[in-house]
Amino acid sequence: MGKSRRTIPEELLLLALDPTTGTTAQPQSLDLGLAGAQLVELALAGRIAPDGDRIAVVVPRPTGDPTLDCALELLRRRGAPVRAVHWIGGPRLGLRQTYLSHLERCGMVHAVAGQMCGVLPTTRYQATETAISREIRSRLDSAIRTGVPPDPRTAALAALAHAVGLGKHLYPGNEGRSSRSRLRDLIRHDPMGGLVAHAVMDVQNGVAAQPRRSPATATATATARKPDRVTAAETGPGRIPMQPRRGSMARAVAH
Known part of the structure; x- marks a missing residue:
């Protein structure tokens, strides 16, 4: 896979970057969305x-994209098909930073060092190729506006943007309600995107342990639960509780 075309994880991250503050909207759910976006990109490939x-x-053949190929190899090692919620709900430490660093190397963002509360070092990322971000946003706007x-x-x-909660970031206030x-309705136009988006929402709502019965059932379940309530995605070996992150003395990165 050549690098002339941006991948869906890269586009999702660019959508989430605030051009004014250099922070990413919905950082916790965005990490899940990036893992899901990798699945969609691998499916399209x-x-x-x-x-x-x-x-x-x-097809286990590498794509040529190191980050995607790492995900593909991990999937291949499973030996059997893996549930989307289990894959997305697994640990993906550093995935957001990996893509931010890649975008920086490509010249699409630049890092700005700072401090949080005057003590903790932080890094924010400002978009440098604003035309690219505008083009991505224009595609979504066109799909929403034209039908x-x-x-x-x-x-x-669009499905992933909705799943990670970027709707209020992209279309804020009462005027953005329609x-x-x-944006939510666009989820039906791509089966793989829809599957992954529902899996992202399931992990956030703590229903990853139950098999999905149907998209309608999952949507009703996600609606019934509070959107900011996140519980353990899975309790088996190798899984981590999907809980809101608390303060850390580690280096803070763009959120």
């Missing part, structure tokens, strides 16, 4: 495919 609510590797079914990449990006509703 023909490397994986949905198998019910699971993800199966169909014309978008291409699979835009549909998947746009947020249409």
